[in-house]
Amino acid sequence: MKKIALLVFACALFNCKGNAQDTKEKEKENFEITKTDSEWKAELSDAEYYVLRQAGTERPFSSALNKEHRSGTYHCAACDTPLFKSENKFDSGTGWPSFDQEIKGNVAFGTDTKIGYTRDEEHCATCGGHLGHVFNDGPKETTGERHCINGVALNFKPDNE
Template sequence: MSPNKIIKTDAEWRAQLGDFEFKVLREAETERPWTGELLEEKRAGIYRCRACGTELFRSDTKFDSHCGWPSFFQAENDAVTLLEDNTHGMVRVEARCAACDSHLGHVFPDAPQTPTGDRFCINSVSLTFDEGDADSDAGGAV
């Protein structure tokens, strides 16, 4: 186990997160499409894990995938762990914060218009946004 791994009890996470944040980040729920506060965010900056503050995505990797959730074509190095997800009768790849193991969303190989071909489909409620921390233009490929 990494020495930087953040381990908390459910009670500690519940005290830190709101009810819906807890359901998404700790119980892998999904926010409704087109409802997330960061879906239309176009400023330059850094997207961080709402639970632990780890830097996950830069604004220059965000793009409009028309799926209803913020989408990115690349995560920061080693910031996101990918796991097979067989829930709901589907086989998908789940994206989790590598530091605190919080659920972020899923990754799909369906974005040929991007440099990686991947679409990290991420719940807005799983993220916070810090404006101006990125070294890139606002919104990248949005």
């Protein structure tokens, strides 16, 4: 009898579903640029697709944009919308490109509960591509925000081109 009770308890425990395991897509928003999943797969690299369309995260310190110090603008890698300016970039030491503010109106925000607690997610306001998250531990002398962005979600365009 104890074995049956233990088995029932174990089954109930492993079948419980919380927010952290929720893989259901967020409600479909209306974006200016919308494409089918197969169209996005055909246009984006595997890494871009993973981050932008599946809300993945690239490995820290893997983006060449961490060391980008030229003046310019960071654009969405999926739809070319300008998202961040180089004058707002700073080295947060986290391993991802970080900015203290976005280009207003070009970045949209939502809630992400995939890892068991609530975070403020950022995505491109034009195509809905996942960019990263915003935290309140940025430079206090500016906005106090740290927009922690996946480098693979961005294309850098220098001012002199």
